[in-house]
Amino acid sequence: MKINIVNIPEEGLTLPFSKEANYYLDILSEKEKNEFSHGRVEVKCSLKKIRETVMIEGELETFVNTNCCRCLEPTSIAVKNGFRYILMPANNKRLSEEMELCAEDLEFGYYEGDFIDLDPIIYEQIILPIPMKVLCQESCKGLCPHCGINLNMASCHCHIANTIGQFAVLKKLKI
Ligand SMILES: [Zn+2]
Numbered sequence: 001m002k003i004n005i006v007n008i009p010e011e012g013l014t015l016p017f018s019k020e021a022n023y024y025l026d027i028l029s030e031k032e033k034n035e036f037s038h039g040r041v042e043v044k045c046s047l048k049k050i051r052e053t054v055m056i057e058g059e060l061e062t063f064v065n066t067n068c069c070r071c072l073e074p075t076s077i078a079v080k081n082g083f084r085y086i087l088m089p090a091n092n093k094r095l096s097e098e099m100e101l102c103a104e105d106l107e108f109g110y111y112e113g114d115f116i117d118l119d120p121i122i123y124e125q126i127i128l129p130i131p132m133k134v135l136c137q138e139s140c141k142g143l144c145p146h147c148g149i150n151l152n153m154a155s156c157h158c159h160i161a162n163t164i165g166q167f168a169v170l171k172k173l174k175i
């Protein structure tokens with residue numbers, strides 16, 4: 001979604017819009033692709049322009065489908081994220097660097113020409129809140145390291161068998 005900054009009025013511009021599921025995955029190259037897909041994205045954002053600087057404030061809601069890192073089952077997590085960006089013209093690096101120093105808690109970006117592309121910003125905000133290790137549930141029991149069974153759905157006797165096995169070894173040693 002490209003916004004012509006010339007069209008941002010004095011009082012700012014408020015934009016509710018939505019993006020199709022996986023809209024950004026088509027643009028990414030094969031090696032940039034992550035192991036997830038996302039649902040339809042609902043975005044509310046407002047843009048304000050102060051001279052050449054554009055401030056974007058917004059909120060998005062979607063869900064991300066990925067796999068639980070313990071049991072490897074597909075799982076989805078809700079994403080609801082607020083964001084604030086300050087975008088500056090790419091040709092004014094000095095101004096940008098000064099701004100970066102005085103507002104550490106904000107995300108910075110640049111725009112080229114008269115257009116701001118919201119798509120990469122939205123995409124960044126979808127991935128940012130995804131934890132490094134996604135769990136289907138906090139108490140996920142994962143897979144049995146011996147037989148690979150999903151311990152959330154079934155139980156196995158590997159643990160007991162293993163303990164007996166160790167005792168057998170000990171007995172042999174004594175003899
Ligand atoms: Zn799990």
Ligand SMILES: [Zn+2]
Binds near residue numbers: 158
């Ligand atoms: Zn097992």
